[in-house]
Amino acid sequence: MNMLKQAISLWQKERDKKGTTLHRRLILFFVMVTVTLILVFTLLLAFFGITGKDEKAVNSHLNTELAIITDKIADEFGRISLGGIAMAEEIAKQSDAFFIEHGITAAELSAHPDLLESLLGEHMQVLISTVNNRYCGGVFILLDATVNSDSETAKSGVFLKKTQPTYTSTTGVDIHYLRGPAQLARDNGIILLGQWKMEFDIEGQEFWTKVMDTARQNPETALSRLYYWSGRITLKGNSESGFLLCVPLRSEDGTVFGICGIEVSDRLFKSLYTPEGGSFENIFTVMAPVCEDGFCTSKGLIAGNYYLTGKHWDYDLSVTDSHEDFVHLSGGGENYSGKSDSIRLYPGGSPYEGESWVAAILMPQDILHNAVKGNSAYFMVTVVVLLLVSIGASVFISKRYLRPVNDALASIHSRAYDEKKDVPYSEINDLLEFLAANDRAHSEEVARLDKENREVRSKFDMAQTHITHLAEEKLPEVDSDSFEMFTQCLRTLTPKERSIFDLYMEGKSAKEILVLADINQNTLKFHNKNIYSKLGVTSRKQLLEYAALMKYHRTEGEK
Amino acid sequence: MGSNQKEKITMKKLFCLILVLIITLGTFAGCSDSPLDPKEPVTLTMWHNYGGDMQATMDLLIDQFNSTVGKGKGIVINVTAISSSSELNKSLTMIVNDDPGAPEIPDIFTGYPKIGIQFQEKGLLANLDTYFTEKELDAYIDAFVEEGRIGDGGLYVFPIAKSTEVLYVNQTLFDKFAAETGASADKLSTFEGIAELSAMYYEWSGGKQFFGSDAWFNFAEVGMVQLGGSIFEGEALTLESDKFEHIFDTVYKPAVEGGIAVYDGYSSDLSKTGDLVCSTGSSAGILFYGDTITYADGTVENVEYSILPYPVFEGGTKTALQRGGGLMVAKSDEKKEYAAAEFIKWLTASEQNMKFVGETGYLPVTKKAFEKDMDSHLETLEDERIIKMLTSVLSMYDEYAFFSAPTYANLDANSSAFEEEFKKILNDDRAKYSNGETVSAEDALAQIRKK
Numbered sequence A: 001m002n003m004l005k006q007a008i009s010l011w012q013k014e015r016d017k018k019g020t021t022l023h024r025r026l027i028l029f030f031v032m033v034t035v036t037l038i039l040v041f042t043l044l045l046a047f048f049g050i051t052g053k054d055e056k057a058v059n060s061h062l063n064t065e066l067a068i069i070t071d072k073i074a075d076e077f078g079r080i081s082l083g084g085i086a087m088a089e090e091i092a093k094q095s096d097a098f099f100i101e102h103g104i105t106a107a108e109l110s111a112h113p114d115l116l117e118s119l120l121g122e123h124m125q126v127l128i129s130t131v132n133n134r135y136c137g138g139v140f141i142l143l144d145a146t147v148n149s150d151s152e153t154a155k156s157g158v159f160l161k162k163t164q165p166t167y168t169s170t171t172g173v174d175i176h177y178l179r180g181p182a183q184l185a186r187d188n189g190i191i192l193l194g195q196w197k198m199e200f201d202i203e204g205q206e207f208w209t210k211v212m213d214t215a216r217q218n219p220e221t222a223l224s225r226l227y228y229w230s231g232r233i234t235l236k237g238n239s240e241s242g243f244l245l246c247v248p249l250r251s252e253d254g255t256v257f258g259i260c261g262i263e264v265s266d267r268l269f270k271s272l273y274t275p276e277g278g279s280f281e282n283i284f285t286v287m288a289p290v291c292e293d294g295f296c297t298s299k300g301l302i303a304g305n306y307y308l309t310g311k312h313w314d315y316d317l318s319v320t321d322s323h324e325d326f327v328h329l330s331g332g333g334e335n336y337s338g339k340s341d342s343i344r345l346y347p348g349g350s351p352y353e354g355e356s357w358v359a360a361i362l363m364p365q366d367i368l369h370n371a372v373k374g375n376s377a378y379f380m381v382t383v384v385v386l387l388l389v390s391i392g393a394s395v396f397i398s399k400r401y402l403r404p405v406n407d408a409l410a411s412i413h414s415r416a417y418d419e420k421k422d423v424p425y426s427e428i429n430d431l432l433e434f435l436a437a438n439d440r441a442h443s444e445e446v447a448r449l450d451k452e453n454r455e456v457r458s459k460f461d462m463a464q465t466h467i468t469h470l471a472e473e474k475l476p477e478v479d480s481d482s483f484e485m486f487t488q489c490l491r492t493l494t495p496k497e498r499s500i501f502d503l504y505m506e507g508k509s510a511k512e513i514l515v516l517a518d519i520n521q522n523t524l525k526f527h528n529k530n531i532y533s534k535l536g537v538t539s540r541k542q543l544l545e546y547a548a549l550m551k552y553h554r555t556e557g558e559k
Numbered sequence B: 001m002g003s004n005q006k007e008k009i010t011m012k013k014l015f016c017l018i019l020v021l022i023i024t025l026g027t028f029a030g031c032s033d034s035p036l037d038p039k040e041p042v043t044l045t046m047w048h049n050y051g052g053d054m055q056a057t058m059d060l061l062i063d064q065f066n067s068t069v070g071k072g073k074g075i076v077i078n079v080t081a082i083s084s085s086s087e088l089n090k091s092l093t094m095i096v097n098d099d100p101g102a103p104e105i106p107d108i109f110t111g112y113p114k115i116g117i118q119f120q121e122k123g124l125l126a127n128l129d130t131y132f133t134e135k136e137l138d139a140y141i142d143a144f145v146e147e148g149r150i151g152d153g154g155l156y157v158f159p160i161a162k163s164t165e166v167l168y169v170n171q172t173l174f175d176k177f178a179a180e181t182g183a184s185a186d187k188l189s190t191f192e193g194i195a196e197l198s199a200m201y202y203e204w205s206g207g208k209q210f211f212g213s214d215a216w217f218n219f220a221e222v223g224m225v226q227l228g229g230s231i232f233e234g235e236a237l238t239l240e241s242d243k244f245e246h247i248f249d250t251v252y253k254p255a256v257e258g259g260i261a262v263y264d265g266y267s268s269d270l271s272k273t274g275d276l277v278c279s280t281g282s283s284a285g286i287l288f289y290g291d292t293i294t295y296a297d298g299t300v301e302n303v304e305y306s307i308l309p310y311p312v313f314e315g316g317t318k319t320a321l322q323r324g325g326g327l328m329v330a331k332s333d334e335k336k337e338y339a340a341a342e343f344i345k346w347l348t349a350s351e352q353n354m355k356f357v358g359e360t361g362y363l364p365v366t367k368k369a370f371e372k373d374m375d376s377h378l379e380t381l382e383d384e385r386i387i388k389m390l391t392s393v394l395s396m397y398d399e400y401a402f403f404s405a406p407t408y409a410n411l412d413a414n415s416s417a418f419e420e421e422f423k424k425i426l427n428d429d430r431a432k433y434s435n436g437e438t439v440s441a442e443d444a445l446a447q448i449r450k451k
Helices: A002-018 A022-047 A055-101 A106-111 A113-133 A182-187 A206-217 A266-273 A365-373 A376-413 A426-477 A480-492 A495-505 A510-516 A521-535 A540-558 B003-026 B052-067 B069-073 B085-096 B113-121 B134-138 B142-147 B171-181 B185-189 B191-205 B216-226 B242-257 B267-272 B283-289 B334-348 B350-360 B367-380 B384-399 B411-434 B441-450
Strands: A138-143 A157-162 A175-179 A191-197 A242-250 A256-265 A284-289 A301-304 A317-322 A327-331 A334-343 A357-364 B042-048 B075-082 B108-111 B163-170 B211-213 B278-282 B292-294 B300-302 B305-308 B319-323 B326-329 B401-403
Touching: A022 A376, A055 A106, A055 A113, A055 A242, A055 A256, A055 A266, A055 A334, A055 A357, A055 A365, A106 A113, A106 A256, A113 A138, A113 A157, A113 A175, A113 A182, A138 A242, A175 A182, A182 A191, A182 B267, A191 B052, A191 B267, A206 A242, A206 A256, A242 A266, A256 A266, A266 A284, A266 A301, A266 B075, A327 A357, A334 A365, A357 A365, A376 A426, A426 A540, A480 A521, A480 A540, A495 A510, A495 A521, A495 A540, A510 A521, A521 A540, B042 B085, B042 B334, B052 B069, B052 B075, B052 B283, B052 B334, B052 B350, B069 B075, B069 B334, B075 B334, B085 B108, B085 B113, B108 B334, B113 B326, B113 B411, B163 B171, B163 B267, B163 B283, B163 B384, B171 B191, B171 B305, B185 B191, B191 B211, B191 B242, B211 B216, B211 B267, B216 B242, B216 B319, B216 B401, B216 B411, B242 B411, B242 B441, B267 B278, B267 B283, B267 B292, B278 B283, B283 B305, B283 B384, B305 B384, B326 B334, B334 B350, B350 B367, B350 B384, B367 B384, B411 B441
Parallel strands: A175 A191, B042 B075, B042 B108, B211 B278, B319 B401
Antiparallel strands: A138 A157, A138 A256, A157 A175, A242 A256, A284 A301, A284 A357, A317 A327, A327 A334, A334 A357, B108 B326, B163 B278, B163 B305, B163 B319, B292 B300
16 A cells, blocks of 8 residues: 555656656556446446346246245145045044944044054055055044053054155055054054054144144034144154144044044155255255244254254244345344245135245355355456456556657657667658758758858958058047047946947947847937037047047057 | 656556456465365265164264264255165165166165175266275274175275174063973073974963064074075075075974964064064164063053074074175265265264264274274163163174175075065965964975975
């Protein structure tokens, strides 16, 4: 910085002293032209939206991704809901037939634990068929009854798990047994999972009470309006979390005797809803219930190539900023940005209609920020580099362009322009030739004048000699007193009179004196009259005689 | 010095400064050898067989990797399938055979060398020798690394965790049985003794099964080695020897009569409902056994399991199977292969390896973990089952020889065919026996030899 200040100060000082040099002026000119061109070019690019920023591309990409994902979610969750309802209707129908066959009502089921395994056995084929033919993490049935009279929270049921959630019967499905009577698994050739337990423990499982209570409170509502989607939940003993579609089981007499449903597991969600990503490797999908101030991601699932997994995301995201382009969220010490849209899981008339869900395509905020910024930094660097290169080029070109001019000027300065023959500019060559011709004419004129001077000097010397001879001849005729008075009275003359007298002494004519003294004729006559009077002479002739005599004396005196 | 000269020097310095600035900006670039970029992470899909109770441990490790080392280096591990090894084998076989509807090959997957060889022969696996230095490989137990060298001798199956086979005994049930019948626990050390106890137990329990094996092929191949033979002849199986006949005869009678379970699933399934007293299986299966029996009426009984060394045929040498597959990396671009190798290095490093071992019952694979860290690690473990397992297995490593099956392309098909046929013959004869039909071990043996 100091160096720059110093340079500017030096330049100003020099400019004030001698004016700006041609070189600087040319550099300035070039720089101004190139900088103006680059700035105009940059402004034009900016005007047409070419600034290196990718905001439009990012926006469009995320909008497309969100539209695809939300459509897929709406389709798949809709299909699963319908599948769950159909399964519940089939199970209820089979159960009603079972109750009639065994002479009991649905309400009396809990009093007949010995019938539970048989009843569940009746439903195995429906469960197996559903799990085989559908993308899901598993299917389950949960009855409001238990074989374990000692436990208040134990409930009989079956939970079939699929380790490859996107496999269907066409590709071969391996079903595992998470809950249910072991014999049913063996009868159907199903392998028990390590976490197998015979019955469910519904303690603290909110979905159970919510679905059962709601179904009981809405006896007239159709099953197609009573299904419920739980937030992310990990059933006790299950190694995997997921959303559970829960449909109440209602017998013909209206008794709600259990629930059945389908699991959208963490891995199923991941395999179905991972965004394509494109150039965004850290993009991910979130689906979650809506909270008061954001997304209830602690109950949501995520899918995508991000470092988090749904299983360990136990915090909610609050919306920090939202405008038409992007939604910004924060939670768990991280900030995310992206696009979101609401998801409608329930039809009109559902008791759960008021529960809102959202799907979002997100990525870490700094990554989105950088993506939006695109390569504008490179763009700016390019412009700056272009500017610097232009300045460098201006300096170089102007220096190269001016070198012959400066050389020519230097040759003029040293009067060696006559020898300068290699100047590439014709104007400068013409100037040099002109100056050389002028010099030659001047030399000739000087020689001529010198000759004339020598001739005049010779004539002058001859005249002086003649005057001296005349003075010597006239000397005896001159009145010595008058001449004495003449010389004495010279000092009485005024400066103007003296200057005119001196001109007479030099041999000037009256006409020449008028011009040399810059006076008119009357003034000369006036001065002549005064000079005659003061010197005691009566005519110009006498004056000139006395003047010549005086000069003769002065010359002789000097000798 | 004139003012003109000073000015020129100042201008030159300024020009140099700008030039240096341009060069610095222009040449601003990274100098790392890694082909990875944290800003553009590589996502690797992974299939593994560490499900059930082991899943939480593996999930935790993968999450830990993703959020620390992976995040720093630009690697994301995305687990897309968690299945049992038999299921994974099925899917992997579909891939390697290019079957219709076969899934896309994952970037990293667990599996045995017998599956790996099929992928390697089709050029689908990355040779991990490229990504590990000799010094790095020297940290792993040589035999485990050697087991992963298949086909052209390259390292295609990287050891992650190893296991052997042991005898699980429901001590609670056995004690009741022994108390009433005088059955000796010593008999559990030989297969002949177990067969004898199976018959006794069947009688005593009123028709319940005593013993089962998770893998009858392993039972046969290890039995042959114990008896000084081999079930392999080149790249095929040979069942013609007397030794095999002895092995077959040992289990045939109790299996047909009902004392030995010939079950399609895992023995732990039967153990959970008290339908089996003891079984041979992978030492890593400890978590599948649980510590309770659930009866059909919903009552749950707490039980205790003992882990005994793998039984030996009478007169045979103490030999057990060295089990446990490894991680394979699909052949891909350098970036993905490099990222996979980075993940494997992290996952098998002593610290992570011991964490995995401590929660699952597997054996570690690095020399440091196996030879130094194990003893101190045992003291920090809380799960009694794991402590019992590791103690028993470590004692086996002092006394037993360990056998690994030779790796050839048809090994998987041969072993699967044997397993299927062995079970079918025993189950068919069992059904016939239950119906009062006559069955004979000789005919059954001839049948399996023929198949």
